[in-house]
Amino acid sequence: MLFFVLRCALVLWLLLSGCAGPSGEDAKEDVLPAAQERLTELASDGGHFQVSFTSELDPITINQLHRWTLQVADKDGTPVEGATITVKGEMPEHGHGMPTQPQVTADLGGGIYQVEGMRFQMGGGWSVTFTIEADGVQDSVTFQLKL
Template sequence: MRSLHPSSRCLATLAIGLVPWAVHAGCPIPPDATASASAGPVQARWSTEPAQVQVGEPFVMRVELCPAAAKLLRVDATMPEHRHGMNYQPSVKPLGQGLWQVEGMVWHMAGRWELKLDTELNGVAHRLAPSVTLK
């Protein structure tokens, strides 16, 4: 298993520190932004609806990619310590201008989840893999 670069980690309770979706600061994403990650030239930040994710309850992610030309191809999440992932396959929908909506997210256990945001920029794949702790 590959290790995550420290700048791609977001170890925080999902109930705390998520950027409200109404805030759209654009690119580049500030390095101190909560709920954010980067891989190569691609940066992402996200918020959830509802803002406080509950164990076993569906939620929606709204993702902003920088640069806006990047495409969000797929989103998944796993629990590395438990060696399993989600029980559902989320869908990804473009909203335009680098914004994406991910529906069908359900984290069925509390603990550390590793998000997998598969992106593409100029024909090159980039995986952003931040960690998030759900309490």
């Protein structure tokens, strides 16, 4: 009897979820790309640099160590080479940072830099700030991400 009830419940659940499936999936499809939507190109706070990033993981998944590539140009669009760049990721709403300490590990030339050690341990709002110093000028840029 118990088995029968469970089976009925299972069948009912399958039927219900089957019915709810399509609209549920549609809603999910609407939400996910928007959740991953982000500005990947920004002017730095002081307007000295134009910065864009690409993530090796796209979409970015939680808890997975991955690399970013950062592209830095001056305000006229000329690639900035030989910059010193630091990385800081945090969840402003939670008051904590990343579990890793990402670093720029290679200047690939042409204003392109490799960032290693990116890992986001939870979904939500993240900000990733790059502080860039080149030719005696220091400026920061912060990318906002919803993961």
